[in-house]
Amino acid sequence: MKKQLLFILVMLLSTGSLHAAPTPAVAYEKGTVVFVGPLDQSMQKQYQMAKGELVSIRMTSGPEAGKVVDTFNFVSSHSAYEIKVNPGDKVIVAVTHDLGKTSYYVSDFDRFDYVYVLGGLFVLALVVFGGFIGAKSVFVIAFSVLLIFKFFIGQVLAHQYSLTLLTLAVAAVIAMATQLVISGLSRKTLAAVLGTIGGVAIAGLLSMLAIKLMHLTGLDSEEAMLLKASTLSNIDFQGVLFAGMVFGALGAVMDVTISIASAVYEVKSVHPAISFKELVQAGMNVGRDIMGTMSNTLILAYAGSALPLMLLIASQQNAPMLKILNLNLIVTEFARALTGSIGLICAIPLTAMIAAMLLNRD
Template identity: 50%
Template sequence: MKIRCFIRCIVMLIGLLGFMSVQALAAPQDEAGKQLPQIDYLQGVVLKVQPLTQLKKVQGMSGAELVDIRLTAGEETGKEIKVTNYKMDRPGFDLHPAAGDKVIVAVSQEAGGKTYHLADYDRMPYVYVLLGAFALTLIAVGGKVGIKSLFVVCFAIFIILQGMIPLILGRHLNLILATWLTSALIAVVTQITVSGWNAKTWGAIAGTVGGVAVAGLLAVLSIQAMHLTGLDNEEAIMLKVTYLADIDFQEVLFAGIVMGALGAVMDVAISIASAQYEIKSSCPQYGFKELYKAGINVGRDVMGTMSNTLVLAYLGSSLPLLLLLSAQEHVPLLRIVNLNLIATEVARTITGSIGLICSIPLAALATGFFLSQKR
């Protein structure tokens, strides 16, 4: 038991140190050449809001208001400033502050001194509340397993933000290779941390890697065959035009499909492996055939709900698009289904679901094989 715990710690430590080293190497080497104006962002709270009717006739603006703000962070904590908040009748961009609201203030250095602008609402306090509720719920319900689950969630976020993304931006690593490495590392560390070093974990890892590999292969084929560009939303287009002109957004789309399917595939693989592990513990006389059959039966039950989970997740994120298309009754179905955005979502959903389904026999086979061995 001590040896197993030691091996688990070594694996986790190697993974963390490896990606921390990669992240250090992936840091951009040359920041010169991009002389952007320095803008600082400070937190503040709204004290008072007054309408400015005399500015309604400004071109492109539908109105304005004078906002009194007290800064609550930085060197100017406690300072009260006045900011003009312009409105353009654009719901996605207009801010409607009220007294007591927490906001973000953009501070820029200009020739005449500092200039303050109302940037956005300060949503982080409420994000922290949600994160705290999430962590407490995990620990209260799961106990030690909940703590492990919290660790693997943080690990996955850390690897993506501090490993994968810096590799792409700093070293221009091939995005497909970076996605495979990241997915494999997340799958291995997650399964070992949650389930331990045993046959159940090995089978779950094999099922996860196999299912994600199938989803990735289908994603590559779909992107090429359907001529998907990866530029299916405003954020992707903005990145292509401004900062990431040299990056292939078809690879970005591939990475999104694989990372989106990874969580569901891991869930299915560990569910099957855990069921087989418990059956073997209760019935030691069972061999490979019985364990494989049990794993397949469990996988079939899980398959229906998990495939539905992927479909509902993608449909939920695309609900505004569905409403937009449904409201335009004069647009023919042929045109709708051939839109790049629609075809992309279809490919994302179907490839992820197929990868999930393929992980079921793979996990059942691998776990049944490992559990049926004498040692």
């Protein structure tokens, strides 16, 4: 039923009508709830619904900013998609103009202002506790986000390049920019960059094999199905899935490789006469300590995002597990977590050997 409703929504969004009159344009503005109470008699006659409440909203954006408007908010206490508001809540108001009449509806909560607050606290914590390195971290985070959102997504929509090559190129650029800005130009940084590229390449190769051999479609989420059913049906969703696997592993692999390279560098600085084999062994000793926790970090990150899915499976006592375990959605989550973890593990010996080789050069 949920997928059917999603399909109907897609059709409405993509066509604007189902062989009917055009739907009125909708504008979305911000507002603050000032009153919530029972319907008066006129609104009961207007909406002919008993289960609802009168909501008064002070508009805070748009041409009607400052104006208090009244609207009906349906509440049945049975749907997870209803919006139960209280005085003081910030909301998004859908404003429609149809046949000379303006109507207002509570569309959703206004949440993104709090994202700015959390983002500000995140930047403040980085700068206060990280100092100059923290400030550089803010820069590389902004660079990575802009590169993905402005360049990578734009190229995906343009269909000009292979999504596999594009993903690997963007991952390499992010790895180089991050390590160079944070650690500077040195042999240690070069070892971390090469180890990252190697680990991510291994994760990417395994991701491609998993997608092909497991027949993964990339349509494992409602967002992907929404894109497929609407105007972006020609996108390579298997390629998008590959990109998600690679980018998901990239951050953890970078963390591991710079730790290994830094450890090998410190050992070399304390014992300049140490041999190549001993340097590699030192890097591996540090890597083994990191390996368990970082692999667990990846698994827990994916498990946390899939927690509702795991609860759904656990609640179905009589469901056929053979069918469930082979669902595209389930296998995709396993493949995503395991390919990234394998790439992370392989990056440890790669970085240890590359760092030892570079630091032992005269």
